[in-house]
Amino acid sequence: MIGLAVAVLAASTLANADTCSFSTLSGDQPMVIAHRGASGELPEHTIASYRLAIEQGSDVIEPDLVMTKDGVLIARHDRYLSTTTDVASRPEFADRKRQRRDGVLLKNDWWADDFTLAEIKTLRAIQPRADRSDAFDGQFAIPTFDDVIELAKETGVTIYPETKSPSAHAQSGLDIEAALIEALKDAGWTTASAPVFVQSFEPEILRSLNEEIDVRLVQLVTPIPTPKGLRSNIDLDSIKTYADGVGPNKVLVINRRGGTTDFVSEAHERGLFVHPWTVRDDQAPTDGADVETELTRLFASGVDGVFTDFPQTAIRARQSFCEALSAQ
Numbered sequence: 001m002i003g004l005a006v007a008v009l010a011a012s013t014l015a016n017a018d019t020c021s022f023s024t025l026s027g028d029q030p031m032v033i034a035h036r037g038a039s040g041e042l043p044e045h046t047i048a049s050y051r052l053a054i055e056q057g058s059d060v061i062e063p064d065l066v067m068t069k070d071g072v073l074i075a076r077h078d079r080y081l082s083t084t085t086d087v088a089s090r091p092e093f094a095d096r097k098r099q100r101r102d103g104v105l106l107k108n109d110w111w112a113d114d115f116t117l118a119e120i121k122t123l124r125a126i127q128p129r130a131d132r133s134d135a136f137d138g139q140f141a142i143p144t145f146d147d148v149i150e151l152a153k154e155t156g157v158t159i160y161p162e163t164k165s166p167s168a169h170a171q172s173g174l175d176i177e178a179a180l181i182e183a184l185k186d187a188g189w190t191t192a193s194a195p196v197f198v199q200s201f202e203p204e205i206l207r208s209l210n211e212e213i214d215v216r217l218v219q220l221v222t223p224i225p226t227p228k229g230l231r232s233n234i235d236l237d238s239i240k241t242y243a244d245g246v247g248p249n250k251v252l253v254i255n256r257r258g259g260t261t262d263f264v265s266e267a268h269e270r271g272l273f274v275h276p277w278t279v280r281d282d283q284a285p286t287d288g289a290d291v292e293t294e295l296t297r298l299f300a301s302g303v304d305g306v307f308t309d310f311p312q313t314a315i316r317a318r319q320s321f322c323e324a325l326s327a328q
Helices: 002-019 047-055 089-098 147-156 166-171 174-189 205-211 263-269 289-299 310-328
Strands: 032-037 061-062 064-067 073-075 098-102 105-109 199-200 216-221 224-228 230-233 246-249 305-307
Touching: 032 047, 032 310, 047 061, 047 147, 047 216, 061 147, 061 205, 073 174, 098 263, 147 174, 166 174, 166 310, 174 205, 205 216, 246 263, 289 305, 289 310, 305 310
Parallel strands: 032 061, 032 305, 199 216, 216 246
Antiparallel strands: 064 073, 098 105, 224 230
């Protein structure tokens, strides 16, 4: 029954999309990007979470990538493992815990690049957020990037890998860029038409990838306060020289009072698509609106896609937005 409901929703959404005129860069309907899979319902970055997102009708699934000691790309949001795996309960790995710097923070934890892939495969995923169900903790293995590519090829979905902390990996002697390129070449996905977006907060790796492969590249940006309000930490004119799109914190698109900024129009003027992050059913906007209102505001602003932990909600909101446009 779930599969039938999802199929009906997807068919209805596609039919309605044909009747809508969206304000996206291409004019197509904005993509629903499953942030770490359907991570609002199942432990993030697991094949089960990605598969559920696909069954719900997501256009894209997002694997964050870190590397193991033996140089294998795995899907984890962080280089440290305690928040998303059961490593802390494994006595055989107790001596692996150590203090390292993660960005500006010193953290005492277990680190992916202290483990071989064989060791990582013995771990199981857990729910990292205390406000979400832990009913599925311990049930799912940690997938490799190759596992995610295999799933994408099987289902026809687009993938949106993020290279996590490439400079920190380099300090450990690991080349996340080379590993990513090798995986994409093996998949036959190195052209602009490939079902791939690659994103990063670090512009250096995107600049380098721009010289090596032709997949769509996305610069992630964060807000910086100024006397006139928030602005992107990286200038859009700079981004357009090496990337195809920009992934802003959503407050750069819809401000904390619920108003629309000029971010999308300014990005579109430069030929950059916009994919803001992250919409969550269980995290209301700061002005008190509900998630459907938040999504409607984003779609009305002209964003080209949204990252969400709850893809089914975003798909339903996109359909409702389309129906409202058609009725005008």
